[in-house]
Amino acid sequence: MRSCSQMPRTLMSPLHKLIKFHGSYQQYDRDERGARSYSFMLRTKNPCGKVPNKLYLTMDDLADQFGIGTLRLTTRQTFQLHGVVKKNLKTVMSSIIHSMGSTLGACGDLNRNVLAPAAPFARKDYQFAQQTADDIAALLTPQSGFYYDMWVDGEKIMSAEPPEVVKARNDNSHGTNFPDSPEPIYGTQFLPRKFKIAVTVPTDNSVDLLTNDVGVVVVTDADGEPQGFNLYVGGGMGRTHRVETTFPRLAESLGYVPKEDILYAVKAIVVTQRENGRRDDRKYSRMKYLISSWGIEKFRSVVEEYYGKKFEPSRELPEWEFKSYLGWHEQGDGGLFCGLHVDSGRVGGKMKTTLREIIEKYNLDVRLTPNQNIILCGIRKAWKRPITTALAQAGLLEPKYVDPLNLTAMACPALPMCPLAITEAERGMPGILKRIRAVFEKVGLKYNESVVIRATGCPNGCARPYMAELGFVGDGPNSYQLWLGGTPNQTSLARTFMNKVKIHDLEKVLEPLFYNWKRKRQSKESFGDFTKPCGI
Numbered sequence: 001m002r003s004c005s006q007m008p009r010t011l012m013s014p015l016h017k018l019i020k021f022h023g024s025y026q027q028y029d030r031d032e033r034g035a036r037s038y039s040f041m042l043r044t045k046n047p048c049g050k051v052p053n054k055l056y057l058t059m060d061d062l063a064d065q066f067g068i069g070t071l072r073l074t075t076r077q078t079f080q081l082h083g084v085v086k087k088n089l090k091t092v093m094s095s096i097i098h099s100m101g102s103t104l105g106a107c108g109d110l111n112r113n114v115l116a117p118a119a120p121f122a123r124k125d126y127q128f129a130q131q132t133a134d135d136i137a138a139l140l141t142p143q144s145g146f147y148y149d150m151w152v153d154g155e156k157i158m159s160a161e162p163p164e165v166v167k168a169r170n171d172n173s174h175g176t177n178f179p180d181s182p183e184p185i186y187g188t189q190f191l192p193r194k195f196k197i198a199v200t201v202p203t204d205n206s207v208d209l210l211t212n213d214v215g216v217v218v219v220t221d222a223d224g225e226p227q228g229f230n231l232y233v234g235g236g237m238g239r240t241h242r243v244e245t246t247f248p249r250l251a252e253s254l255g256y257v258p259k260e261d262i263l264y265a266v267k268a269i270v271v272t273q274r275e276n277g278r279r280d281d282r283k284y285s286r287m288k289y290l291i292s293s294w295g296i297e298k299f300r301s302v303v304e305e306y307y308g309k310k311f312e313p314s315r316e317l318p319e320w321e322f323k324s325y326l327g328w329h330e331q332g333d334g335g336l337f338c339g340l341h342v343d344s345g346r347v348g349g350k351m352k353t354t355l356r357e358i359i360e361k362y363n364l365d366v367r368l369t370p371n372q373n374i375i376l377c378g379i380r381k382a383w384k385r386p387i388t389t390a391l392a393q394a395g396l397l398e399p400k401y402v403d404p405l406n407l408t409a410m411a412c413p414a415l416p417m418c419p420l421a422i423t424e425a426e427r428g429m430p431g432i433l434k435r436i437r438a439v440f441e442k443v444g445l446k447y448n449e450s451v452v453i454r455a456t457g458c459p460n461g462c463a464r465p466y467m468a469e470l471g472f473v474g475d476g477p478n479s480y481q482l483w484l485g486g487t488p489n490q491t492s493l494a495r496t497f498m499n500k501v502k503i504h505d506l507e508k509v510l511e512p513l514f515y516n517w518k519r520k521r522q523s524k525e526s527f528g529d530f531t532k533p534c535g536i
């Protein structure tokens, strides 16, 4: 009999299909030789990356007791816990649920974690964006109680939903719903494929807005009062090597909606994809392919039928900036927050122990960022010094002491646990960054002249490498396809530069590029802008 990991996914057992919707995948350690020992990877759902104190402490414990002793912060503001064996799944799931967390819908063909800027600013626009992200997440959460039946024996743990969310979900004025189904929006078939939404405020592109199926941007009036939203649709990263009909794509503008309509507009977009997205071939089932084949005009007019109104023209917005929120900042309510860089989001060892001690001692809530980093929130000014000292002793340094190349780099987990990995990413990244730093020094680039570098072990794009100034996409054992031309503010797509670059040839390929950037660039021209014409 074939083992599960050798089976095509479509032949997997109902349990494996179902467990995806509950935020878990079965995996095995690909480094191990001999008989395979299977375990589960669990992913949480944390809209806006919000993690209450109790949930952080629980995740930290679970990683030690039932996982591989590390926590993984993801590119969508959630946690992943690797290595949970089947007999412990229920204990782990119920501990998360009882600590105000959830894994429901973290994987599977439905709406995934909703991104929003992680900074805990007491500003009207930020709080409105975060509230909107929470409401959209609630709107699109599966409704059947099966998750709770399975993991906490039917205990009702869900917090009360805002009445406007319930109203928007149940509204069927424009034929969006399955009225007699426990899942009025998803029905029995759910969506053709995963679905991703990000919310933000003007200028703040900490969420990689245009890589999402739906991007939602708060529009305020001159007094900073939220009025409505610009909407963007059709972003996505995943592709397949050598299949040119698959591609990464940036979201494009759909239009503007007044603030009271946002849940209805998002629902109309989801329903348009539910009804029209391809279900015959999962390679082409993401909404970006529907929009590419229809064109935005047709897509807009179909969405408008489910929305029951016309979209207004998008409002003009200022330039986007990438914001990392690293270091110490005022929240605007008397408290401070501190953003900490974590290489590839992997929290382990002394760093993990120290983070836990600080979070427990000062009773801090945390936020996870879409760049695999963590923010400690609600810190009193008097605590800043002892916390800074404790963090530094654990290697969690202020950003000015971290190599700028590391600060913006991201890598996906890849080997050994990801079944789709072709080559290394997270484990290879420290070496890649050190070698690039050495090339920088050799060609005379300054320490702070940084480049956004992202790596993935396969073309699925989990660390969004197609937005990087220099993207590494695994395309063979120890080899990468190189992508060039993304910009530091994450607004343009990179293009393929070379295929099958063996990792030992890194310097040979990169040195001339950095050398030419140093010598021939316009003043302040980023590496991404400089190399844009190099793509093939």
Ligand code: SRM
Pocket: 025, 027, 041, 043, 073, 074, 075, 076, 077, 078, 079, 080, 106, 112, 113, 194, 196, 211, 235, 236, 237, 238, 239, 286, 345, 372, 411, 412, 413, 414, 417, 418, 419, 420, 460, 461, 462, 463, 464
């Ligand atoms: Fe991803 C599949 C890890 C964000 C595109 N992703 C996987 C799986 C579950 C592999 C699998 O199917 O068995 C990976 C688990 C590896 C492991 O061992 O942990 C995995 N994806 C991740 C994470 C942990 C990467 C990270 O470094 O943080 C991210 C978890 C996000 C979360 O919390 O929900 C993660 N994945 C992304 C993103 C980035 C994003 O969402 O902003 C993308 C590209 C954006 C997009 O969706 O277009 C992404 N993951 C994929 C795809 C390709 C989807 C496609 O449209 O073709 C797959 C494969 C699939 O779905 O068939 C995939």
Ligand code: SF4
Pocket: 412, 413, 414, 415, 418, 419, 420, 421, 422, 425, 456, 457, 458, 459, 460, 461, 462, 463
């Ligand atoms: Fe796995 Fe590929 Fe995603 Fe990396 S990009 S985590 S290798 S699916």
